[in-house]
Amino acid sequence: MQNEFRQSIKNKGQSPAGNHVPTAGTIMIASDSIGDAAQVQDLLHSEFDHIHISTGADKVPGDFVRYRPSVLVLAFDTLEKAESYFLELYRLCEEVRQQPLRTVILCNRSQINQVYELCKKEYFDDYILFWPVSDDSSRLAMTIHHALHDLAALKTEGPSKAEFAAQARHLAELENTLDRQIVEGGLHIKVASLAVENAAQGVGAALDGLSQRIISGALPDAVEVKNAEGLKNEISRFKRDEVQPHFKSALEITQPLKQWAEKFKQECEPFLQSARALNAMAECIQPTVLVVDDDEAQRIIIDKLLTANHYNLLFARDGFEALSILRNKRPDLILMDIMMPNMNGMETTRRLKEVPEFAGTPVIMITGRSEEEVVVDSMKSGAVDFVVKPFDHNLLIAKIKQALNAVIPA
Missing domain, CATH: 3.40.50.2300 (Response regulator)
Known part of the structure; x- marks a missing residue:
């Protein structure tokens, strides 16, 4: 099992033929010494395809814009020069502030504590004890591999935890909104039912009033009543058989709406439970x-x-x-x-x-x-x-x- 694992790791990053495939990514080596920069380049050329050298104060912004490096290697013989170069790059070059970048600073043993503190404060991303070149010169290549992997992960990184938490809190508000809307809907249904009942009573009262006026002879030019009792009975039948069924149908229509609202809330309950759970988790996230x-x-x-x-x-x-x-x-x-x-x-x-x-x-x-x-x-x-x-x-x-x-x- 251990041999299989080692073989799978060994095969990672190789072509089917077993040849090494250089890692994608652009590296720029900045230095005030062409010899030092070339030495670093020689150590990396077998691992990486795109390596560029930048020397000379007049090339600080221009080379960065031209090469657009993913990793910047600062190969200066003093820490002061490396800091000065990077600060000047930041001042003059807008592009360095607008793209993902990893910085690796090469240092000697006397500078290592200072460089450590600078990386700890995130002025630079990583450092290598490089001067003089040690037997572990491959450590530089490994550091650059890690930097490129970090950048690749950064590019595919989705929304932050806090952004998800904000959306979870918005989702949790759904329950209150749903309850409020269902209550308001119930009130609208109740008002509509009352309106139908009032309309039915109003129409009945209007018909009774009309019947009374006709029977009392208040409309002699319009209607002549020969049988007042028969007219009264006919209007009562008309109310009962012709008018009231229509109002009853209208009232019955509101009943399915009440049932639908209750069923809708029940069907939403599993989703509301998920929203509550998400909101509880969101409260645990520290932005x-x-x-x-x-x-x-x-x-x-x-x-x-x-x-x-x-x-x-x-x-x-x-x-x-x-x-x-x-x-x-x-x-x-x-x-x-x-x-x-x-x-x-x-x-x-x-x-x-x-x-x-x-x-x-x-x-x-x-x-x-x-x-x-x-x-x-x-x-x-x-x-x-x-x-x-x-x-x-x-x-x-x-x-x-x-x-x-x-x-x-x-």
């Missing part, structure tokens, strides 16, 4: 909120508040870090501070809304100013709501719930 704020004290306050209300949290200290996180994460809602260094909240919101994947992600702006133009500009940038600092905790939670419940998957 993910990305908090973008450069104020540490503010982040701590929001952390305590939202964690206590069962939200998963991601944090970014500015717009660039937020856009970097969004390359790999898909939050259900974003709390965006307006005043931040490097890129303010409105510009960050505009840029993320240009990415189709995040066009429907609700953004709530957090601002210290309540002027009308600030509110208007927030909405124009793509925000669904805003709160003014210092904000009321209950109000913020209410706005978050409202925005999440309004999410409709495309």
